[in-house]
Amino acid sequence: MESEPETDVESETEHFNGISNKRMSPWESFLRNQQDSIRSLFNRRNRPSSALPPSPQNNLSFKPIPQLSPLANSVVARSSQILGVSTHELQHAFDSELPLSVKELLTYARNLLEFCSFKALHKFTATPNYLNDKHFRRLTYDMMLAWESPSVESDDNETPKCRRYEANGDEDEGSFFYSSSTNMALQVDDEKTVGLEAFSRIAPACVTVADIITVHNLFSALTVSSENRLHFLVYDKYIRFLDKVLKNSKNALAACSGNLQLAEEEIVLDVDGTIPTQPVLQHIGMSAWPGRLTLTNYALYFEPLGVGLYEKAIRYDLGTDMKQVIKPDLTGPLGARLFDKAVMYKSTSVAEPVYFEFPEFKANFRRDYWLDISLEVLRSHQFIRKYYLKEAQKSEVLARAMLGVFRYRAVKEAFKFFSSNYKTLLTFSLAETLPRGDMILETLTNSLTYLTAVSIKRDIPGTLDTKRQPVLSPPSVVALSSHGFKSKCVANVYEETIAVGDIRVGEISPLEVAVKQSLNDTGKVAAAQATVDQVKVEGIDTNAAVMKELLFPLIELAIRLRHLTLWKDFCKSTLFLILSCYVIIRGWIQYLVPSIFMFTAIVMLWHRHFRKGRPLEAFIITAPPNKNAVEQLLTLQEAITQFESLIQAGNIVLLKMRALLLALLPPVGILVVYFIATEKVAMFMVFIAAVFAFVPPKYIFLVVFVEGYTRAMPWRRESSARWIRRLKEWWVRIPAAPVQLIKPEESKKRR
Structure with a gap:
């Protein structure tokens, strides 16, 4: 058999991504040129997907793998350039290292693509400042595209393209890309987009980019205005802002460490109050004082503003068990409770609650953001104490929480996104609110037991060594270390294993299973809550009428029993008395409650069997006459007076x-x-x-x-x-x- 000629990676990728030159009419050509001109105003990045990071072995030959699609072959080729090995060696390592269960015919192409991608990401993320590298952003996005169509057969089904987003008249609520160039660029760009499954599979392989627990909410935040399809422009903007947030946090750590006297393990997560038009006020009792608020992975620091300088910082501990309580609250001048823009901190270390007010003219986004990130740090320490985690596991948990805060900051600053119920991007806060969230945390605890702190730097081999035993190191700590956040727990580490973070090639990790089960329950809860919201009515009289109709059978039964006890019908009352006395004397009264439950179960099963597939009829209620606001207030006052009398x-x-x-x-x-x-x-x-x-x-x-x-x-x-x-x-x-x-x-x- 003749060997296939070896081609250069650049020319091969251009062949895969090239656009066919079809004959077009002059009018179509004019429209195409106008569209390209508009697109060029917003899309200023280099588009060739074949771009590779600098490597001393860029002259490696590329031999396409027959089972893979053109785009998947392009990703494998770039991965081989990053690893410094040929595609043949990568495929051989995949065949020899992994078990037979991941090498089945139907999933061979996708699992091979995952193997090459995870290996390349592991080495790429070990380089400094990789988030700022446009090749990294393009490569990871192409990995997601290739994951959706990894084989030659699947390549025939074209990946959906981004549809134009049409405003619905209320752009402030319809899109967080409102009045931005990104939204306009999405409308003129026709590039392929990525779905949830591909994003949730590839993105968590780089622990800085996404967390397996919150990756679904991150995807929802990034695709809220693009019909649940991720565009490269949005993904690229998110990564660039994430890199910016990490660098700003690192600079803030260097600037604040001397003034705050931070401990060795403390890392600054965010600072607020430095802008005169956006101060932070600390309320204690009736006094209020402006200053600067800083959050680290261990405490809150407030620096009161003196005469042109900040005074000594006051530390509010979040890491020690002091029965801390952090919640939203009202505050105002002279202790008045007027504005819902404050975060209350209370613990055994303070004599009275402390309120941090975040003044702003509309909404309370600043307060909600600081409430979220402060609770995330507090809950991460509660998680550590609950499961008695050791030093390496403790560092990994805190690093995981810090990365969640950084991702939240990046999305907030890039797209003006703020979390809501079941949509938070913070790992431990989400686990507190999700159904089966405790099972997610228990599964996370089991995965943390295998982590080991390693202080030996291993050289990355030029060829893959399949006989070396894997070493597990804290992935989040390693990710922070690669961005310049040093940790005494792990100085120089290298994780040589197929498992990258919480993702395994061709397998679903236990943590992924727990998250998927929780998301399924979340969908059921959301559907049930939607029905609850539909039947809510306003007004005391209306709610009383609804309750009266719902309790009509019980009310009617009570009325009939009351009629019997009044002896208005002597014969019926006497008959009921004789039957009741006979039941009591025979001892049948003990079967009364079981009979009620049994009868209710039979009625439910009967309706379930004979009404299968039929929708439930609406409950018809006669609404009482409408009352104005004053009449409703008088009714409420009368009800309160009666309740007080009781x-x-x-x-x-x-x-x-x-x-x-x-x-x-x-x-x-x-x-x-x-x-x-x-x-x-x-x-x-x-x-x-x-x-x-x-x-x-x-x-x-x-x-x-x-x-x-x-x-x-x-x-x-x-x-x-x-x-x-x-x-x-x-x-x-x-x-x-x-x-x-x-x-x-x-x-x-x-x-």
């Missing part, structure tokens, strides 16, 4: 029972009556104790039922009313225990 009556009953129980000395005028009442209650409780001790429960229940049911009979009505009147008169004569209200002392205020 609470007062309950308190009086409890205070009278307290007086009887403790035999408190009453006023002199009712001393004799009080002592007699106390003795009567005590003797009555002795009698009740004897009854419960010696009489079977069914006879006690029978006597109580007959006495209460026959109280309204014609020949018992007068005597029952007389005894109830005497009981009320006796109860009125019982004094209530005294109550003394003490106002709390005013705390000392800060000058």
